[in-house]
Structure formats: C-alpha cells, structure tokens
Amino acid sequence: MNKWAVRTADAAGAPYVLFPSMGEYPAYDDRVYDAFDAADDRHRAYRTAVRAAAPGKVMVDIGTGRDALWAVEAAHAGARHVYAIEADPATADRAAEAVIAAGLDDRVTVLPGRSSETILPERAEVCVSEIVGNIASAEGAIAVLDDARNRLCTPDCVWIPFRIQTWAAAVDLTGADLAVAAESLPYLHRVFEATGAPFDLRLCLGGPADDAIISSAVPIESIVFDADRPPPAHDERRTAELRIGSLARMSGILLWTRVATEVRGGREVDALAGGTRAWAPIYAPFPEPVPVTPGDHLPLTFTRHTSDDGIHPDYELTVGDLPPWQSPHHNGPFRATPFYRRLFST
Ligand SMILES: C[S@@+](CC[C@H](N)C(=O)[O-])C[C@H]1O[C@@H](n2cnc3c(N)ncnc32)[C@H](O)[C@@H]1O
Incomplete structure (x- = not known):
C-alpha cells in the first residue's frame, strides 16, 4: 500500500470533523x-x-x-x-x-x-x-x-x-477547518485494507450539520421494500432541485438517511436529527466554494450504479454545471480533488 498521511483533528476540540463512512466495508468492531x-x-x-x-x-x-x-x-x-x-x-x-x-x-x-x-x-x-x-x-x-x-x-x-431514503441539501462549510477525527483513523486503515488501496473515500460530517445547511432539502433516493410492489431498481438516475435560502458560499452537498421501519404509523428515523449514532451525514465537497444568493434554484442529478462487486453502489452527484462528485465504493482515484489533496499527503 502507498505511503500516505492524513490531516487529523481532535474531535473534542473542533466544531466539525470528518470520519470515514465504514458501514459498507467489513470494518466493524x-x-x-x-x-x-x-x-x-x-x-x-x-x-x-x-x-x-x-x-x-x-x-x-x-x-x-x-x-x-x-x-x-x-x-x-x-x-x-x-x-x-x-x-x-x-x-x-x-x-x-x-x-x-x-x-x-x-x-x-x-x-x-x-x-x-x-x-x-x-x-x-x-x-x-x-x-x-x-x-x-x-x-x-x-x-x-x-x-x-x-x-x-x-x-x-x-x-x-x-422504506429507506437519502436526502440532500446544500451546505456552507467554508468557515470550518475540516480534518479527519484522530479517533477514526483505525477505520480509515480498515477501509483501505478492505479495498486494497487508498482512495477518496466517502466522509461523514461530525458536528452541528444542521447549522451549515443553506438550501431546501430534497429526497434523492426513496427505496421501498414491499411485497405488493416491484423490487427497487438496482441502478437509478434521479433529478431534483435545491432552493437556496441564504447568502452564502456553497461548499458542497450534505447527504443523509431516513429510515421508516414500518409501513404505517411507525417511527421514521432521520440521521440528521441526531437521535442515533448509527448513521451520520455524508459531506460531498465541491472543488471550490460557489457564491449563492437566496432564491437561486440549483438542478441536482444523483446516479446510483452497482459496482463490479454486484452489491455496493457507486454514486455520482452533479449540481448545476459544477464538476460532479464521484464516489465509487472501491477502485477510485486518490487525491483527485483539492479537497482530498488537502486531507491526504503522500
Ligand atoms: C449495521 S450492522 C447491523 C447489526 C444489527 N442487525 C443491528 O441492527 O444492530 C450490519 C451487519 O450486517 C452484516 N452484513 C452485511 N451484509 C450482509 C449480508 N449480505 N449477509 C449477512 N450479513 C451481512 C455485517 O457484517 C454487519 O454485522
């Protein structure tokens, strides 16, 4: 495995920290x-x-x-x-x-x-x-x-x-000095061991994610498991529109999960509401922050494509005419954008 180093922060001292999304790898402990x-x-x-x-x-x-x-x-x-x-x-x-x-x-x-x-x-x-x-x-x-x-x-x-869903909203995290929580480094290593090489893995955002949101929130995946309906599509392309609510510099998109365990009347768990540690929002950064003003409408396209392991999807997210955020499950590029080059050095 290549030699690399990662920028870390003490989770207790930083308002926002990053940590690897690891549930999709055999990295549980x-x-x-x-x-x-x-x-x-x-x-x-x-x-x-x-x-x-x-x-x-x-x-x-x-x-x-x-x-x-x-x-x-x-x-x-x-x-x-x-x-x-x-x-x-x-x-x-x-x-x-x-x-x-x-x-x-x-x-x-x-x-x-x-x-x-x-x-x-x-x-x-x-x-x-x-x-x-x-x-x-x-x-x-x-x-x-x-x-x-x-x-x-x-x-x-x-x-x-x-039903399981993914929601999306634009965020301004330009004021946050983002680094990977030191305590999460063992999981980073386990993900790279599982995939065979370091790559620009999905990162979760720890901290008051709600405070950073600057747009409306929209569902970009809504996956229903129900005997009376066809099985969910493995691959999908979905479009939506984000409405900007504040004068800000949009630095990326936040993605998070909502889970309805029962068909009717059951509790729906929202990962952004902070009522569970089992899920956390994903931060999809843009290469550079983009100035936005209230009332701006931004088209968003989200694509899910099953990877070559036949199980775990790769994702692509495009907002307006900005370069897409590409998030393969494995075999992705390493240090491909300024955001990841700032986090990882070789
Ligand atoms: C997020 S944990 C959930 C554990 C427990 N069910 C709970 O809800 O607390 C997911 C577990 O599923 C296992 N797992 C994932 N995919 C699986 C599959 N296709 N067959 C069997 N186990 C699987 C993982 O190893 C892990 O232990």
Missing part, C-alpha cells in the same frame, strides 16, 4: 456494535416494528450483528423461528453466544455467511435487516434484499425496514 446497542431512535423504531411483526412468524434477520439484536427481540416477541445470518465469521460466533445467553437457541439459528450464499430450510414470512448506509443504499440493501426476496422469503413477506 466492538465500538461500532456497542453503538448499535444504544437505546436510541434507531433502536426504538426497529424494536417496535419487530415486536409488531414477529408473533407466530418465521423470520430471517440479515446481518444480525454481534448481539443478534433483532433476532433475540423477535424470539422474545413470539416468532416461531428466526434464522439470523451474519457475514463476518467471528461476529456470527458472538451472535450465537448471545442467543445461547438469552436462552433462545431452540428458536434462533445463527447462520454464518453472506445471505446471498445462504440457503434456509423454510422461507421467511418476515425479513428484518439493518444494512442501511449513510447514503441509504450504500451497504448493498437493494441487491441483498432482492436476492432474499427471490430465494429466502415468502411472496407476502413483511419487510423491516419498509
């Missing part, structure tokens, strides 16, 4: 799984949906994680049987221990491996998964759940989550 255990907005929304759907049902939990959270919850709520699939072998072992500790190993079967390589002894009537990224589709939910729909689930399967 105890610290990350601890965050998933927090009784936050994400947790409440999933728990409510799982409790409502589970009684008497055969379920599959795709990506059960270290603590088999939703499989255990489902079994407690009366699921007939839960098949809990986990891609990472060591994490699957820990999940099996969690199931035994909960006294539920007669009703929860932990299956190590990727869901796409797993065969179930019976089809599931409820599918729960939390493979939702900081850009909603980034962890491969469309391809993974499409495969589950075809091979692992009944035709009338209930899907949790029901």
Whole structure:
C-alpha cells in the first residue's frame, strides 16, 4: 500500500470533523456494535416494528450483528423461528453466544455467511435487516434484499425496514477547518485494507450539520421494500432541485438517511436529527466554494450504479454545471480533488 498521511483533528476540540463512512466495508468492531446497542431512535423504531411483526412468524434477520439484536427481540416477541445470518465469521460466533445467553437457541439459528450464499430450510414470512448506509443504499440493501426476496422469503413477506431514503441539501462549510477525527483513523486503515488501496473515500460530517445547511432539502433516493410492489431498481438516475435560502458560499452537498421501519404509523428515523449514532451525514465537497444568493434554484442529478462487486453502489452527484462528485465504493482515484489533496499527503 502507498505511503500516505492524513490531516487529523481532535474531535473534542473542533466544531466539525470528518470520519470515514465504514458501514459498507467489513470494518466493524466492538465500538461500532456497542453503538448499535444504544437505546436510541434507531433502536426504538426497529424494536417496535419487530415486536409488531414477529408473533407466530418465521423470520430471517440479515446481518444480525454481534448481539443478534433483532433476532433475540423477535424470539422474545413470539416468532416461531428466526434464522439470523451474519457475514463476518467471528461476529456470527458472538451472535450465537448471545442467543445461547438469552436462552433462545431452540428458536434462533445463527447462520454464518453472506445471505446471498445462504440457503434456509423454510422461507421467511418476515425479513428484518439493518444494512442501511449513510447514503441509504450504500451497504448493498437493494441487491441483498432482492436476492432474499427471490430465494429466502415468502411472496407476502413483511419487510423491516419498509422504506429507506437519502436526502440532500446544500451546505456552507467554508468557515470550518475540516480534518479527519484522530479517533477514526483505525477505520480509515480498515477501509483501505478492505479495498486494497487508498482512495477518496466517502466522509461523514461530525458536528452541528444542521447549522451549515443553506438550501431546501430534497429526497434523492426513496427505496421501498414491499411485497405488493416491484423490487427497487438496482441502478437509478434521479433529478431534483435545491432552493437556496441564504447568502452564502456553497461548499458542497450534505447527504443523509431516513429510515421508516414500518409501513404505517411507525417511527421514521432521520440521521440528521441526531437521535442515533448509527448513521451520520455524508459531506460531498465541491472543488471550490460557489457564491449563492437566496432564491437561486440549483438542478441536482444523483446516479446510483452497482459496482463490479454486484452489491455496493457507486454514486455520482452533479449540481448545476459544477464538476460532479464521484464516489465509487472501491477502485477510485486518490487525491483527485483539492479537497482530498488537502486531507491526504503522500
Ligand atoms: C449495521 S450492522 C447491523 C447489526 C444489527 N442487525 C443491528 O441492527 O444492530 C450490519 C451487519 O450486517 C452484516 N452484513 C452485511 N451484509 C450482509 C449480508 N449480505 N449477509 C449477512 N450479513 C451481512 C455485517 O457484517 C454487519 O454485522
């Protein structure tokens, strides 16, 4: 791997910091799984949906994680049987221990491996998964759940989550001296190890992201998992328009996730609202800030294209006639723009 160095900041001392978007890579550790255990907005929304759907049902939990959270919850709520699939072998072992500790190993079967390589002894009537990224589709939910729909689930399967979205708004972060949070460096290294080389990876924004927004917010992905509708398209191009609300220098676009776990009446989790640490907004910087005035309308085009691994999408975002923000899942260029050249040196 090339020699490189990264500009870092102490997260406690800086108003805004950057950190890698890592959910779409095999980079999870105890610290990350601890965050998933927090009784936050994400947790409440999933728990409510799982409790409502589970009684008497055969379920599959795709990506059960270290603590088999939703499989255990489902079994407690009366699921007939839960098949809990986990891609990472060591994490699957820990999940099996969690199931035994909960006294539920007669009703929860932990299956190590990727869901796409797993065969179930019976089809599931409820599918729960939390493979939702900081850009909603980034962890491969469309391809993974499409495969589950075809091979692992009944035709009338209930899907949790029901809808995942990505929203976008323009931001002015020209006053922020952005650098990567020092505490997140281990994840940066793990992402580059997973992809085989350093590249201009997606970066999340830590800090009061709301305060930096200077435009209206628009959905750029709205992905629905529902037995009565066709499966979501793997590749998509969507256009929208941002309306500028303040005199500012637009430095980039913020992208964030909203998750509806249930079809009706359920809680919708908004990553920007700060009620969970499981997701964070992505910062898509422009090469140079652009002056904008209130009332400006900016056309935006967002493209999702499945990468050559068949699961994780590559993205492209274009605003007006500015150069596009290109965000491949892997195999991308390194230090291709002034923003990344300022962060990374070689
Ligand atoms: C964001 S974590 C969620 C863990 C837990 N379900 C929760 O909600 O707290 C996603 C987990 O899914 C696993 N995973 C991702 N894609 C998978 C797939 N296709 N098959 C099995 N596991 C997968 C990852 O290894 C990771 O443990």
